[in-house]
Amino acid sequence: GGGRRQTVAEWLDSIKMGRYTELFLEGGYSSLDTVAHMTSEDLRRVGVNLAGHQKKIFSSIQEMRVHLSSRAVDI
Amino acid sequence: MTSNGPVIVYEWLKTLQLAQYVESFVDNGYDDLEVCKQIGDPDLDAIGVFIPHHRQRIHDA
Numbered sequence: 001g002g003g004r005r006q007t008v009a010e011w012l013d014s015i016k017m018g019r020y021t022e023l024f025l026e027g028g029y030s031s032l033d034t035v036a037h038m039t040s041e042d043l044r045r046v047g048v049n050l051a052g053h054q055k056k057i058f059s060s061i062q063e064m065r066v067h068l069s070s071r072a073v074d075i
Numbered sequence: 076m077t078s079n080g081p082v083i084v085y086e087w088l089k090t091l092q093l094a095q096y097v098e099s100f101v102d103n104g105y106d107d108l109e110v111c112k113q114i115g116d117p118d119l120d121a122i123g124v125f126i127p128h129h130r131q132r133i134h135d136a
Binding site: 056 | 102103104114117
């Protein structure tokens with residue numbers, strides 16, 4: 001671990017999807033812990049309608065899950 | 076995880092003579108042909124393809 005916790009805004013900015021920050025927060029996804037459990041259906045529900053943006057955000061969420069499940073493992 | 080999707084998108088855009096957009100396609104998640112098949116006007120707006128005949132070329136592809 002180590003390092004401070006990243007916010008939803010920072011995460012979205014880091015994948016150049018910062019334009020969705022407001023929608024995520026309005027949709028109740030205000031922490032990366034909740035974001036990590038989102039399905040592609042959830043993404044559509046908060047208003048991510050473009051196929052490419054869904055793909056990009058969802059693949060980042062999947063990476064996030066991998067990190068969460070291997071948190072204690074140093075590679 | 077490795078993927079050669081972006082390379083394939085680059086090759087595809089090159090055949091359309093639109094290779095200048097490849098970075099924007101990939102940045103917006105259009106990084107394989109499967110997702111590129113779903114491209115419509117809102118996608119092109121997000122990617123930043125505003126020149127009408129460029130849009131037409133992608134629609135026709």
